[in-house]
Amino acid sequence: xxxxxxxxxxxxxxxxxxxxxxxxxxxxxxxxxxxxxxxxxxxxxxxxxxxxxxxxxxxxxxxxxxxxxxxxxxxxxxxxxxxxxxxxxxxxxxxxxxxxxxxxxxxxxxxxxxxxxxxxxxxxxxxxxxxxxxxxxxxxxxxxxxxxxxxxxxxxxxxxxxxxxxxxxxxxxxxxxxxxxxxxxxxxxxxxxxxxxxxxxxxxxxxxxxxxxxxxxxxxxxxxxxxxxxxxxxxxxxxxxxxxxxxxxxxxxxxxxxxxxxxxxxxxxxxxxxxxxxxxxxxxxxxxxxxxxxxxxxxxxxxxxxxxxxxxxxxxxxxxxxxxxxxxxxxxxxxxxxxxxxxxxxxxxxxxxxxxxxxxxxxxxxxxxxxxxxxxxxxxxxxxxxxxxxxxxxxxxxxxxxxxxxxxxxxxxxxxxxxxxxxxxxxxxxxxxxxxxxxxxxxxxxxxxxxxxxxxxxxxxxxxxxxxxxxxxxxxxxxxxxxxxxxxxxxxxxxxxxxxxxxxxxxx
Amino acid sequence: xxxxxxxxxxxxxxxxxxxxxxxxxxxxxxxxxxxxxxxxxxxxxxxxxxxxxxxxxxxxxxxxxxxxxxxxxxxxxxxxxxxxxxxxxxxxxxxxxxxxxxxxxxxxxxxxxxxxxxxxxxxxxxxxxxxxxxxxxxxxxxxxxxxxxxxxxxxxxxxxxxxxxxxxxxxxxxxxxxxxxxxx
Numbered sequence: 001x002x003x004x005x006x007x008x009x010x011x012x013x014x015x016x017x018x019x020x021x022x023x024x025x026x027x028x029x030x031x032x033x034x035x036x037x038x039x040x041x042x043x044x045x046x047x048x049x050x051x052x053x054x055x056x057x058x059x060x061x062x063x064x065x066x067x068x069x070x071x072x073x074x075x076x077x078x079x080x081x082x083x084x085x086x087x088x089x090x091x092x093x094x095x096x097x098x099x100x101x102x103x104x105x106x107x108x109x110x111x112x113x114x115x116x117x118x119x120x121x122x123x124x125x126x127x128x129x130x131x132x133x134x135x136x137x138x139x140x141x142x143x144x145x146x147x148x149x150x151x152x153x154x155x156x157x158x159x160x161x162x163x164x165x166x167x168x169x170x171x172x173x174x175x176x177x178x179x180x181x182x183x184x185x186x187x188x189x190x191x192x193x194x195x196x197x198x199x200x201x202x203x204x205x206x207x208x209x210x211x212x213x214x215x216x217x218x219x220x221x222x223x224x225x226x227x228x229x230x231x232x233x234x235x236x237x238x239x240x241x242x243x244x245x246x247x248x249x250x251x252x253x254x255x256x257x258x259x260x261x262x263x264x265x266x267x268x269x270x271x272x273x274x275x276x277x278x279x280x281x282x283x284x285x286x287x288x289x290x291x292x293x294x295x296x297x298x299x300x301x302x303x304x305x306x307x308x309x310x311x312x313x314x315x316x317x318x319x320x321x322x323x324x325x326x327x328x329x330x331x332x333x334x335x336x337x338x339x340x341x342x343x344x345x346x347x348x349x350x351x352x353x354x355x356x357x358x359x360x361x362x363x364x365x366x367x368x369x370x371x372x373x374x375x376x377x378x379x380x381x382x383x384x385x386x387x388x389x390x391x392x393x394x395x396x397x398x399x400x401x402x403x404x405x406x407x408x409x410x411x412x413x414x415x416x417x418x419x420x421x422x423x424x425x426x427x428x429x430x431x432x433x434x435x436x437x438x439x440x441x442x443x444x445x446x447x448x449x450x451x452x453x454x455x456x457x458x459x460x461x462x463x464x465x466x467x468x469x470x471x472x473x474x475x476x477x478x479x480x481x482x483x484x485x486x487x488x489x490x491x492x493x494x495x496x497x498x499x500x501x502x503x504x505x506x507x508x
Numbered sequence: 509x510x511x512x513x514x515x516x517x518x519x520x521x522x523x524x525x526x527x528x529x530x531x532x533x534x535x536x537x538x539x540x541x542x543x544x545x546x547x548x549x550x551x552x553x554x555x556x557x558x559x560x561x562x563x564x565x566x567x568x569x570x571x572x573x574x575x576x577x578x579x580x581x582x583x584x585x586x587x588x589x590x591x592x593x594x595x596x597x598x599x600x601x602x603x604x605x606x607x608x609x610x611x612x613x614x615x616x617x618x619x620x621x622x623x624x625x626x627x628x629x630x631x632x633x634x635x636x637x638x639x640x641x642x643x644x645x646x647x648x649x650x651x652x653x654x655x656x657x658x659x660x661x662x663x664x665x666x667x668x669x670x671x672x673x674x675x676x677x678x679x680x681x682x683x684x685x686x687x688x689x690x691x692x
Contacts, residue, residue, distance in 0.1 A: 177573040220617055224617040226616035
């Protein structure tokens with residue numbers, strides 16, 4: 001019951017006019033950025049960081065909560081109405097969502113998606129409220145070897161999962177590790193790979209890397225596509241923005257199944273919501289095939305409800321993992337980790353003791369933010385799509401201006417602007433040649449943690465590497481990792497042989 | 509429009525020397541990886557380690573990263589060499605079943621990069637108001653806007669709104685540059 005009284009205090013903090021304003025502002029900004037193709041909540045938080053310097057930390061984090069969930073509400077809108085998902089997390093839900101929109105049920109698809117995001121988010125938030133403190137207590141038994149195992153797990157799992165080719169995933173990871181090395185070594189004080197530039201002594205800021213990899217890469221991608229006409233027209237969403245009783249009954253189990261699929265993935269560091277959303281899509285599709293009148297392919301409401309709920313459930317529990325373990329399991333969580341550090345706070349087991357008012361206000365703002373977002377999105381989703389009518393060149397010119405402004409305002413270093421440009425170009429090349437950027441982000445974020453824990457573990461064991469796998473937790477994490485890699489290898493080999501068969505069949 | 513494909517779509521797709529490299533421009537990424545690996549290796553070997561550092565010291569992790577980078581550069585290069593991209597570039601309008609190479613408008617990209625470079629060079633001497641406007645105007649143009657005069661006004665509105673919001677609203681300073689005296 002302790003959790004409930006503290007959550008109550010959190011609600012008291014959030015439900016003041018000023019903090020409510022931040023929730024609404026965050027929800028609006030998050031949805032807007034989510035609607036825009038290629039940009040998600042991670043970007044929105046990164047760009048907002050400098051703006052929130054003059055706010056108190058509670059106000060800032062309440063706003064970030066709105067942005068975080070707003071991005072997830074928004075990214076399905078453009079996916080359903082235009083078939084251009086606003087973010088990779090919305091791809092799975094957009095397949096059936098766009099099919100529904102094409103058959104004249106756009107409003108219902110948007111409603112199913114908004115309610116799915118709400119259900120997934122709320123259930124995840126409830127679980128975080130009750131289990132984050134015990135998760136934090138559990139985390140205190142984690143030593144250096146266990147944290148290193150978690151980081152290695154995150155590295156390899158995300159590299160294996162986000163792309164068909166594990167070599168490509170690992171290549172992105174290696175680039176991230178290289179970037180993470182730059183700067184003064186925190187333990188010994190040695191300057192590493194700074195080239196003697198004092199500006200690099202603090203390392204390369206995570207905001208520089210996020211803005212470069214996500215925002216500038218997208219802008220360069222748009223510039224390189226200049227002159228290619230978009231064949232995506234925005235479908236209209238006429239009619240009732242609510243669900244009939246039959247639709248509701250069809251969608252309800254899918255919302256709950258999707259949520260159940262998404263919840264564990266917030267704690268497993270595989271880099272966000274892509275995996276659970278596709279898993280939920282696959283589940284709904286298999287269940288649908290058993291029905292007497294299969295709807296998949298023609299716009300099945302379950303195909304929207306499941307993945308969308310999974311995506312938000314993952315985002316919710318990912319916040320729990322960040323707060324309780326200090327472990328960022330997605331890019332958005334990683335930027336939030338950077339945000340915590342900017343305010344001199346370190347997420348992890350001690351955060352609940354050191355800054356309880358902030359933590360509980362943040363958790364309360366999840367609930368408030370989700371309610372605000374549901375009321376913003378259920379009736380007005382088609383209005384948000386109007387944002388996509390702004391000419392693309394103005395949209396992305398504006399994004400460039402805010403990206404450069406955000407980076408310069410954080411550090412006031414011209415060198416950071418140069419780095420953003422270089423990283424943006426690197427990101428463009430990676431995207432052009434099919435290298436995923438998510439492993440690079442995770443490597444930059446968790447690289448320093450992995451290094452510190454590795455050195456601590458080796459220092460304790462006096463250089464004996466057996467200590468790294470000696471504990472049951474670490475050993476089982478490495479075992480689980482081995483299973484993930486094996487599963488991916490089997491999947492790749494299978495799809496390759498199938499692909500070859502298909503090619504032979506068409507006579508190519 | 510100046511965005512016609514640079515390759516002749518009727519050109520034969522046999523593996524001539526030219527098309528061999530054109531289909532393997534993906535080697536750029538392993539080259540970057542190798543560069544990172546070598547830089548890390550050199551940086552690790554020439555690192556000045558403080559005498560107070562205890563084992564395992566600051567060189568362990570960069571050394572691991574250097575090895576990982578180099579090994580993956582080789583593996584990725586082999587992957588690219590064995591699986592070249594299709595020789596045809598897509599026309600964009602006709603998503604046929606034939607696999608195509610993504611077509612890139614190099615001019616658009618070069619313009620966008622050039623504008624960012626110009627902005628970075630101009631920010632301190634010229635100040636946010638004008639260089640920010642230049643960034644917006646140039647980006648809009650690089651991305652295909654065809655209304656340069658209207659864009660000038662729009663760009664100035666954007667950059668001055670940002671300046672006002674930041675300096676008046678949030679109390680943060682942006683470089684004033686040339687207009688230092690005017691803005692006060």
